[in-house]
Amino acid sequence: MNIQEITKKFDxxxxxxxxxxxxxxxKVSRDDxxxxxxxxxxxxxxxxxxxxxxxxxxxxxxxxxxxIFSLDAQKxxxxxxxxxxxxxxxYLSLTATIMxxxxxxxxxxxxxxxxxxxxxxxxxLVHHENIPENTHPLQKDFQWNAKLEKANVEYPMHHVSGEGxxxxxxxxIHAGIIEPGHFRFNVAGERILTLEGKLFFTHKGVExxxxxxxxxxxxxxxxxxxxxxxxxxxxxxCEAVEKICGCAVPKRAQMLRAIxxxxxxxxxxxxxLANIGGMGTGYSFIAANGFRIKEQMMRLSxxxxxxxxxxxxxxxxxxKKDISQETLEKIQKxxxxxxxxxxxxxxxxxxxxxxxxxxxxxxxxPTESAQAFGAVGLPARASMIERDVRKDHxxxxxxxxxxxxxxxxxxxxxxxxxxxxxxxxxxxxxxDTLVSKIAKGDICEKCIARDGFALGAVESWRGEILCxxxxxxxxxxxxxxxxPSFCNWALFxxxxxxxxxxxxxxxxxxxxxxxxxxxx
Amino acid sequence: MKTFGLINALFxxxxxxxxxxxxxxxxxxxxxxxxxxxxxxxxxKLYGGRSLRIRAxxxxxxxxEEIELTALGNAYYDIDRFGLSFVASPRHxxxxxxxxxxxxxxxRALLTTYEAAPNPCIVVAVGDGAIDGGIWRDSYAxxxxxxxVIPVHIRIPGDPPTPTEILHGVLNALKSxxxx
Numbered sequence: 001m002n003i004q005e006i007t008k009k010f011d012x013x014x015x016x017x018x019x020x021x022x023x024x025x026x027k028v029s030r031d032d033x034x035x036x037x038x039x040x041x042x043x044x045x046x047x048x049x050x051x052x053x054x055x056x057x058x059x060x061x062x063x064x065x066x067x068i069f070s071l072d073a074q075k076x077x078x079x080x081x082x083x084x085x086x087x088x089x090x091y092l093s094l095t096a097t098i099m100x101x102x103x104x105x106x107x108x109x110x111x112x113x114x115x116x117x118x119x120x121x122x123x124x125l126v127h128h129e130n131i132p133e134n135t136h137p138l139q140k141d142f143q144w145n146a147k148l149e150k151a152n153v154e155y156p157m158h159h160v161s162g163e164g165x166x167x168x169x170x171x172x173i174h175a176g177i178i179e180p181g182h183f184r185f186n187v188a189g190e191r192i193l194t195l196e197g198k199l200f201f202t203h204k205g206v207e208x209x210x211x212x213x214x215x216x217x218x219x220x221x222x223x224x225x226x227x228x229x230x231x232x233x234x235x236x237x238c239e240a241v242e243k244i245c246g247c248a249v250p251k252r253a254q255m256l257r258a259i260x261x262x263x264x265x266x267x268x269x270x271x272x273l274a275n276i277g278g279m280g281t282g283y284s285f286i287a288a289n290g291f292r293i294k295e296q297m298m299r300l301s302x303x304x305x306x307x308x309x310x311x312x313x314x315x316x317x318x319x320k321k322d323i324s325q326e327t328l329e330k331i332q333k334x335x336x337x338x339x340x341x342x343x344x345x346x347x348x349x350x351x352x353x354x355x356x357x358x359x360x361x362x363x364x365x366p367t368e369s370a371q372a373f374g375a376v377g378l379p380a381r382a383s384m385i386e387r388d389v390r391k392d393h394x395x396x397x398x399x400x401x402x403x404x405x406x407x408x409x410x411x412x413x414x415x416x417x418x419x420x421x422x423x424x425x426x427x428x429x430x431x432d433t434l435v436s437k438i439a440k441g442d443i444c445e446k447c448i449a450r451d452g453f454a455l456g457a458v459e460s461w462r463g464e465i466l467c468x469x470x471x472x473x474x475x476x477x478x479x480x481x482x483x484p485s486f487c488n489w490a491l492f493x494x495x496x497x498x499x500x501x502x503x504x505x506x507x508x509x510x511x512x513x514x515x516x517x518x519x520x
Numbered sequence: 521m522k523t524f525g526l527i528n529a530l531f532x533x534x535x536x537x538x539x540x541x542x543x544x545x546x547x548x549x550x551x552x553x554x555x556x557x558x559x560x561x562x563x564x565k566l567y568g569g570r571s572l573r574i575r576a577x578x579x580x581x582x583x584x585e586e587i588e589l590t591a592l593g594n595a596y597y598d599i600d601r602f603g604l605s606f607v608a609s610p611r612h613x614x615x616x617x618x619x620x621x622x623x624x625x626x627x628r629a630l631l632t633t634y635e636a637a638p639n640p641c642i643v644v645a646v647g648d649g650a651i652d653g654g655i656w657r658d659s660y661a662x663x664x665x666x667x668x669v670i671p672v673h674i675r676i677p678g679d680p681p682t683p684t685e686i687l688h689g690v691l692n693a694l695k696s697x698x699x700x
């Protein structure tokens with residue numbers, strides 16, 4: 001499906017068209033947005049990657065609703081925008097036909113006050129009970145430091161009733177040392193009938209805080225969207241900035257960036273192998289060894305970056321400081337030896353019948369569901385969806401050093417477990433190649449802020465991070481750093497039911513989604 | 521034949537137990553070990569030889585603090601040997617660790633957790649966020665540091681603090697407790 005076919009097909013609907021760098025922008029009316037998007041998703045199988053709003057009331061008295069599709073084959077993005085007049089802020093909902101926009105539209109309504117009419121479930125999403133009605137933080141006239149009243153607005157949860165049906169509420173404060181979120185299980189005996197999450201407990205107002213900041217001032221906030229994916233978030237943001245500013249990042253910096261994000265992937269994949277295998281199933285030998293091995297990677301980060309979270313080195317324009325040849329070789333050595341050890345531990349885990357029994361056929365995610373919900377990253381690939389930003393929209397040095405997409409057929413926790421092992425192996429080969437062919441030269445190009453819009457995409461260890469950035473008058477007008485968790489949280493509604501309650505923690509760990517990144 | 525093989529492996533096979541040397545190849549942090557020993561001595565004195573139980577509450581952190589708290593349990597740090605352990609319920613806790621700036625959506629949960637913990641309960645704010653909101657302070661969605669909601673006794677700065685810094689914070693907490 002190329003862009004000419006699309007424009008020909010929607011000749012009547014398209015009001016304007018423009019192309020800038022890797023983003024093709026189309027403008028349609030608010031009544032046609034749902035129609036055009038539905039055809040693109042259903043007939044042309046384009047993955048819907050993002051839906052976000054903008055407040056343009058100052059310029060032309062409208063809100064903007066933008067839908068981003070990924071044109072994987074052309075390595076481009078398709079942005080379809082519609083204007084919604086501020087006097088009558090509503091448009092036809094996409095969710096009626098496209099499941100993937102379900103949360104995006106509820107999010108849009110909470111943050112901008114734009115109502116998608118015909119949305120099947122227009123409850124609140126970000127705003128909990130304590131937020132007063134008609135609070136829309138991303139409207140431009142809302143003060144970022146406003147002190148809101150304490151309200152008590154209803155936030156109902158789904159409920160099943162019948163003989164022998166029980167409801168189990170879990171959270172927001174959990175038993176382990178994990179982030180806060182609330183889950184509601186409706187169960188018959190041990191089987192889960194429905195499972196619904198109430199998240200956004202850690203909503204800190206990141207998007208609002210980013211507005212009006214200069215490109216460099218915003219970086220610390222972006223790095224702290226999700227503590228365990230600092231490097232990937234920073235890279236997605238910097239990619240967007242550099243595209244807007246037309247900044248050519250030196251080759252050496254590109255390669256170092258790739259090495260850093262791959263190190264982050266290895267660190268967190270080792271963590272997950274230990275966490276799923278050990279804490280998820282109660283096989284504490286795996287956890288004890290896995291967490292010990294992960295600590296080696298965190299200490300490596302301390303040596304390379306000066307902190308334990310691979311953060312602080314990636315800045316707009318390139319790298320903050322160079323990494324010496326000696327340190328590069330150390331990265332190579334430590335990462336390889338960490339995996340060599342972990343590989344043995346994983347082999348022991350996979351040798352246990354009891355272990356396999358817990359993982360196999362647990363938390364199955366059919367390909368159709370993954371597609372419908374717009375799943376991204378490792379869980380999607382473990383359900384046979386062949387998408388990886390490193391291949392579809394190459395960033396850093398992945399155009400020069402391409403990767404093969406790894407997929408698995410079995411759709412279950414077991415598939416996700418083995419995927420992680422395979423991805424670590426792939427990353428190690430990549431690091432070896434990059435270190436041996438590392439380019440010499442500068443590491444940072446000056447990045448002068450220009451106005452414009454761009455998308456930065458990075459395949460973090462968790463999945464596709466998409467950072468939509470608009471700069472105006474040298475400061476950030478709108479920045480939406482979408483974490484992969486936002487796309488994948490809804491999958492639990494599919495993966496949970498049919499399993500028994502004690503399997504939920506295991507399924508949860510097999511995705512290891514971020515609450516903080518999701519809640520922004 | 522199978523039985524014979526088994527007996528052979530059991531009595532004449534390779535010893536499964538690893539050599540003692542293998543257990544001590546972890547690079548240990550001198551400061552951490554020293555702090556840990558001090559903590560152990562104080563806990564023994566204060567709690568009559570029993571242990572100190574900690575309940576961690578995430579009040580809106582970026583999950584980096586949680587990673588460091590989890591790291592305290594790995595083989596490099598292993599705080600259990602100093603008489604410290606994390607518990608699943610505030611009802612069992614002597615100490616609360618609060619991480620992250622308190623968000624509006626978690627204000628009530630934090631307060632409820634504190635109320636559920638038995639008295640006396642030492643509250644430790646872990647990380648810049650929990651101390652005064654860190655970079656998120658004054659945002660519409662953030663209430664502020666943990667002390668806006670519950671009394672805070674000890675503050676451990678850092679973004680996030682390293683495991684060693686956290687243990688040192690616990691030591692300070694116990695020392696000041698002794699003075700009182």
